[in-house]
Amino acid sequence: MNIEQLRADTPAVEHLIHFNNAGAALMPRAVVDTVVAHLQREARLGGYEAAAQQSSALDNVYRSIGRLINAQPDEIAVIENATRAWDMAFYSLPLRAGDVILTSNTEYAGNYIPYLQLKQQRDIEIQVIPNDDQGQISLSALKALLEDERVALVSLPVIATNGGPVQPIEQIGALARAAGVLFLLDACQGVGQMPIDVQKVGCHMLAATSRKYLRGPRGMGFLYIENSLCQNLEPAFLDLHAASLQTPDSFSIRGDARRFENWECNVAAKLGLGAAADYALAQGLEPMWQRIQHLAGHLRECLALIPGVTVQDLGALKSGIVTFTHHRINSMQVQQWLATQAQRINVSTSTFSSTMLDMQQRGLPAVNRASVHAYNTEAEIEAVVSALARMPVA
Ligand SMILES: Cc1ncc(COP(=O)(O)O)c(C=O)c1O
DSSP states (O other), X not given: OOHHHHHHTXXXXXXXXXXXXXXXXXXXXXXXXXXXXXXXXXXXXXXXHHHHHTHHHHXXXXXXXXXXXXXXXXXXXXXXXXXXXXXHHHTTSOOOTTOEEEXXXXXXXXXHHHHHHHHHHHOOEEEEOOBOTTXXXXXXXXXXXXXXXXXXEEEEESEETTEEEEOOHHHHHHHHHHHTOEEEEEOTTTBTTBOOOHHHHXXXXXEEXXXXXXXXXXXXXXXXXOHHHHTTOOOSXXXXXXXXXXXXXXXXXXXXXXXXXXXXXXXXXXXXXXXXXXXXXXXXXXXXXXXXXXXHHHHHHHHHXXXXXXEOOOSSSBOSEEEEEESSSOHHHHHHHHHTSSSEEEOEEEEGGGXXXXXXXXXXXXXXXXXXXTTOOHHHHHHHHHHHHTOOOO
């Protein structure tokens, strides 16, 4: 990879060490330029007129996302964030009393709450797939659970918001397919970080966001729905873009994945999402993933040498999200200390309530999250580690 070029494309690295790519990564110049150019177009021409002028560029956004995850453009809906994209898929599923959802203990609260809501409203059952001894879900346990005919859905994140393992999604997908069970993949932390090919994974639905490892603008995300499933799923919300009136008494829903969209959206950010997908593809998904794993591995090794610091990541395969705790200093204070360094260092804090099942099981109230991207460097890792080693312990 051409790291110098990656950094030249990311001007903020001059004054910032940004290890919060799992929160929102730094946008490359190409993405910023695309968004700003469209805002200027809107100011010059009018919002509707600017969108009309960019209609083929807007169609290309679906092609770019399709290339990113190996899907067809008509299997993609562009939606304002991963949560809403995921919701649109989840709430369209015809889940009934007694149906079982299988999830992981790393499930994100934003997804777990809807499970609980349907448990209350429709009496569905939630079962958490046990982990194996390395901390990722146990494939043999999943296989056994899938023998229960009541299982209607497997739904989990490939990478959790609080780090931990990269789940073996291709094996999970194969098991779900073999059992005839739908698989909804939360790829929010995965897309842009690692190659995700929906044909290989075999997921029926996938939700992702723009601003994290994909390096797109905020307030954007997308949903993938497999073509053969799409027309059987009726969105919980419809508008005049997802459907059209046929007579004063009847409507028809569009046939492609855009039935999960709504009409009004941030057009500049949508174009920015397309530019981010193109940028990631141009860098190469596999080389970026290799570099992210290399940097994260190096960071974990260095952190483990600092007295009082414990690296908290589990899993046979680990991602670019590195989590740690300090035995005397709480995570918010660690985050603040790093932010006050001469060259500001951005890390974040992942709290108990975002991934409650996992944090409860491990007895962790919070962890610091240092999430690295391909544009980060070994020198930045050394600066972070040295700042942590200098941290005053009260
Ligand atoms: C694993 C996971 N899923 C879903 C989300 C929600 O994404 P968004 O904020 O774009 O809705 C997040 C955000 O942190 C996440 O980490």
